[in-house]
Amino acid sequence: MACFFLLGSWMRPTKSAKPNVVLFFMDDLGYGDLSCTGAMGYQTPNLDRMAAEGSRFTNFLVAQAVCSASRAALLTGCYPNRIGLTGALGPNSPIGLNANEETLAELLKEQGYATGLFGKWHLGDQAQFLPTRHGFDEYFGVPYSHDMWPLHPDQARANYPSLFLMEGEQRTREVKDLNDAAELTTAFTERALGFIRKHRKEPFFLYIPHPLPHVPLAASARFRGKSGRGLFGDVLMEIDWSVGQVLNELKKQGLDKNTLVLFMGDNGPWLNYGDHAGSAGGLREGKGTSFEGGHRVPCLVRWPGVVPAGRVSNKLLTALDVLPTVARICGARLPKQRIDGVDWLALLKGDESVTPRDHFYYYYRRNSLEAVRKGDWKLVFAHPGRTYEGYLPGQNGKPGPNTENRPFPTALYDLQRDPGERYDVREQHPERVAELEKLAEQARADLGDDLQQRPGTNNRPPGRVASR
Template sequence: MKHILPALAALLFLTAPLRAADTPNIVLVFTDDQGYGDVGCFGAKDFVTPNIDKLAKQGTKFTDFHVSQPVCSASRASLLTGCYANRLGIHGALGPNARHGIHANETTLAEVCKSRGYATGMVGKWHLGHHPQFLPTKHGFDSYFGLPYSNDMWPEHPEAKKGTYPPLPLIENEKIVDPNVTAAVQSQLTQRYTKHALDFITAHKSEPFFLYVAHSMPHVPLFASEAFRGKSKQGLYGDVIQEIDWSVGQILSALDEHKLADNTLVIFTCDNGPWLSYGNHAGAAGQLREGKGTVWEGGVRVPFVARWPGKIPAGSVCREPAMTIDVLPTVAKIIGADLPKTKIDGKDIGPLLRGEPNAKSPQEAYFHYYNTNELQAVRSGKWKLILPHTYRTMAGQPQGKDGTPGKYKQVKIEAPELYDLDADTGESQNVADANPDIVKRLLAFAESAREDLGDSLTKRVGKNTREPGRVPEEKKPNPQRQPNPLTPFPKKEGGTEPNAEDTKQSETVLSPSPLGGGVGEGFLPPFPLGRGSGG
């Protein structure tokens, strides 16, 4: 017995969950359509972001951080899986008619954290599929509260024809708690997201947790709560940013209150650049060229700050290239989790976060796709190669105003263009002719990406892409038993309550039935050519 007890104690020690000192909490704040120049520490002038700036002052600021694609669903897929979105079959911005989403076989950052015993929670915009099998709670999150897709995918869209969009639902876990989000509800989204985030922190303060806060704002339509309206010098857009910053401050205060700050990695970043066609309701890319929906730096370079006291040097600045695909493998390394068994594209950027001497980007090259599967740009070191394609621009166009967008014009690039981003962050000087060897090297990277991931511009099919999850067609839909997942259950004839046989609660339960045929890949609503889609 005296030999068994020590052995048993050792076994219990090895199999017990790791304590907080070994497993830092992870808080990831992800905003929507916030430009590179829309944070104080990145140059914002007409509104203030003291809490995000505080993160940078107490941690690190990356000045060359990118998203894989400059649009919502694709960008989020990369963040949460460590993969280029087209590897997963996720393109553009999934709309209410989309019948596909993230596949059950894909491993998310939440699932990586759960493998190490973390509690996992999400609040905010999901946008990786709205059918039940695609929701956050089916992909590693213990809890969820938010919108299934962009807040402009609702009947009030300024360009949508009547009937284009169903009512916008607000979901908690797998139940619709509000089947018809109104302007009044949107004005409280940031407040409600913040409350759910704080409640999650309080509930899990004694165990390691991963909290993903994906704000719906500042995506149009813009809404701020009454306490923040009229408070900035940049109108409603500035008010919205200041409320998001307040939300970040509330989260930081909660970490302080529960004495968790020193053992929590907090990351703040964004899904893509500003939606420039919306004029005074759009953000700014600073000195960068163009915005959302393009692979110019204004579309794909985003603010990134991170704080982890004692691990990340306070006030440090990283100027090495990095991308959202690198977040998952970095967190996995930090918490001691295994990487997904399926191929991913990201690499550990921990040395960059920690400011290790001579740390360099772990990637030889990064790739930017857009418009379903068009390889439009290659980045390697300080060099960026823009490949022939057609892009949208607001240059010389009338700006949008007060929530109504202007109209983009289309510009075609006929030959590869090369930019030295160290010397020319604004991408104004094409130096391809002076650097043929660099062009050749980056074209070789492009060719490897085409073989791996495909490229619709050159009609290439990738060898290593995977299918998204799909909702099968139902041969005999019964509208009384299979309602649209985004509308309430049918009412009893002559009554006002849902059918008791369909649901026992007041919330609408999401049905597994499809919404019907999508528009293309489900991400391009029928807007006039050149104006773009929600995302």
């Protein structure tokens, strides 16, 4: 009996004193794209289980409604324009994430964490910008969006090169067509599962930024045609499967109760792709806009015994806040340079009396302050912007039209009563306008504002490829 007990103890994985962290970051996932947030035509049972066993944050914003900028903010805790990154970086970009910026992976690595990234990077594809130069021990994925390839609908103008999967800093296999793209979710999931098994006896940080449901959509044979929402629903079902596989592996390895799992999107849906796009869940506009449909995304957090189960919180939170919160949980220091994120651990644990964040700056384009928010009040400034409204969306993977430079007027919205941002109430609340204008002035002095041709005083440069 004693020998059996000793053998059983030896076979069980050693539970790390430090919690593990798994971070899912979806591409172009809309606020209404999970069945627990109102999606129709398909189910996301594993994500619904995450919400039931953890907490759902309904007022969670990304830093900018576009790929590279949003990812830069997540990993550094900084407004992306503070660190010189805006928009979506293309192949062979001469800029990327500066080596002087410290990522969450680097901070956790100092604490003895194994770090792995399986999915989309999009913070520069030159060697000096790759994940392995920014704190990740292992990297397998695509260096930028998987529509930046020769099959792009506007390839004649864009002239994109071939897209390759990368292992570390080496190209491995070309992603040639949609059949290859259909293998991505499974490939990244399998690598993530292997990473968990490999590092089960030490603390780890696992970052899974799936390239989908960004177009072009592609689902593996096991999910193709399985939903009532066409290919988009099939893709969401496969992403849900991926999350379920990771949750099940954590439990299988005895790591379930010692792992913080976060799931969120990088920006809202690309609405002019119609049946190949997600839903903003009734919020205004989508990707590439400073309205709520561009910035507000699903956010689920699960950590049994620490994060309350079945709780829904409406407190304002952002992707900027992930780094300082996770750093505190894992005993890591904060970056040496200034960041913009705030620690929301107390709220995460269930203390709804705290308000970690009360304001947010909506920047877009190069460095344009398009809106500010304090609490439930949002002041949108006059600016040229993208709109999808008034145009028939595309079908079957082809985009419909949209307007990139529609003149939006100044407007004040009460998001508590009007989350769809339809009713300008400036005349009724001039005191709120004055309060938000004052907040905007603080942002302009700090970060600048291209709309007013004002430089910021605390911006830092991106990394640049040395001139040859």
